[in-house]
Amino acid sequence: MIEMIKVSKEYPPDVVALKDISISIDSGEMFFIIGRSGAGKTTLLKLLCSMEAPSSGLIEISGKPINQLKGHHLARLRQRIGVAYQDFKLLIDRTTAENIAISMEVSYKKPQIIRKRVRDLLEQLDLSDKHDTITGELSRGEQQRVTLARAVANSPTMILVDEPTGNLDAATTEKVMTLLNKCHKGGATIVIATHDDSIYRHTSHRVMELQKGRLHGITGGELP
């Protein structure tokens, strides 16, 4: 599913965010990326969703080099990737429902399907009463869940999640992880960048640790 070969990312003037990262993530795998702040977790996710281009190296998703995709092909790929950003990227003047629906609207889903999916997700994330609330009025934790709901709404084949539990209490964290596990069981490849050890401590999935932009080690995991 995902192949990264000697991928590096540098920001001017001379900040090395990632250096020679090579990993393979199989289709349907749940994969954790851990490391301290500034280790390069977010950068790696940005490269995977082609939000940014690598300075060097090759990234392939389903056999296609993503930094060479453009226009229609890139859009189609992005429709198959759901991303929950660390900074949420919510439209703060729109309602919760509108924010979640946006990822389905771009792939021209029918309005009744969108409405049903939005209600289901809000229920799973304990946000049913926030359906028509402007997201700018939600708490950080609620905004984080809306971001996650938007990421999974279009039933993508790959879900990238950046710090999914950063603003959540234990009970809500469990709900979020339940939703992600459900998507994983549905066949989606899940990549979670986190420094919250409570969500990967007892996991059977692979965990990759980054340190100062370099791959420090990969532990655990049996490929599904």
Next chain:
Amino acid sequence: MSFWLTVFRQVGRNLRQTWGSQLMTLLTVSLSVLIFAFFYLIYANMLTLGDKLGDDLSLIVYLEEEPGPELQQQLRNKILTFDEVEEIRFISRAEAYERFAKQLGQNQDVLNDMPKDFLPPSIEVIPMKNLRSLNQVKLFSTYLSRLPGTLKVQYGQDWVERFYYFTKLLSIIVLLSGTLLILTTIFMVAYTIRLTIHGRQAELELLKLVGATNNYIRTPFLLEGLLQGAIGSFLGIFSLYMLFQWIKLRFSGPSFLNLFEFSFFAPEVSFTIITVSILLCTLGSYSTMQKFLRI
């Protein structure tokens, strides 16, 4: 959901969010079209008027002597060398006398003591009935006055010159207002779309990230420009039509306007103005997208 349904929803949302600037653009487009169409309407009517006045216009070339058939042919060729004309008539001294007598009617006895050849022979040149010929009359007259054996040339010099300068002035105004229309519509539409793009930067970035295609993002902006062009120019033409009807109604009766038959644009002309406005607005929208909407 179909592509177009989504696009129309986006357009509706944009219009709601930026209705203030959209309204200003619409007014500007309407006003530009109104100004241009107003002057163009006057110009078009002046052209028609010129054609009509041209019907009565003739140049009379007074000759020293009556030309024989051969000289008549030579003069005819000379005249046609300058321009095509509607008709060339040679009037002999006798014909001139008869005409004059006829014009005098009951008073023709004043001619009793006069010899029948006291009037000079002449050539009546009737120019083509179009504005170009009308505007060329002065040059034509100079040309005719230089023909051998010419005494003098007469025509309605004063009004022809005034009319010529008036239509020339109008054509400049039409050109200027046309340029104004082009510049203002492109600029205003481009500016409004630019404002919309800036106002929706976060949303556009998100749309790209969730996999919106270029068409999905760009079509609503193009459609906005197109709508502004269509509605704005329609309003402009419609306002002019109402103004035209009002003036016609208000000044009906024995007035200056009744000397000429003023008419509104043919439907094809209105349609062309609207189409050009739509194209200009869409162009304004497109140029802004190329500049500010990086996908």
